[in-house]
Amino acid sequence: MSLEDIAAITEDGCLLSTAERHPSELKAALxxxxxxxxxxxxxxxxxxxQLETVKAxxxxxxxxxxxVLDGNTDSDRS
Numbered sequence: 001m002s003l004e005d006i007a008a009i010t011e012d013g014c015l016l017s018t019a020e021r022h023p024s025e026l027k028a029a030l031x032x033x034x035x036x037x038x039x040x041x042x043x044x045x046x047x048x049x050q051l052e053t054v055k056a057x058x059x060x061x062x063x064x065x066x067x068v069l070d071g072n073t074d075s076d077r078s
Contacts, residue, residue, distance in 0.1 A: 001039045009033050 012029040067073050 001036075005036045005040065009036055 009032075012025075015026070015029060021053070064073070
């Protein structure tokens with residue numbers, strides 16, 4: 001979550017205080033926080049997808065390197 005998003009979430013202050021002092025503003029504050037959090041979740045999902053791709057590639061490399069070390073590749077037979 002960006003610093004701007006964190007600042008936006010906290011600028012309304014405590015939700016309990018908002019609910020007590022300005023009950024009519026609670027729905028707007030909650031909607032704003034939900035929008036920010038949903039965008040954050042979407043970014044996290046994309047980052048997770050990218051990390052899973054990198055992890056899969058790293059596993060392929062380690063499997064290949066193990067095969068090379070064990071002499072089980074065509075490149076060792078030339």
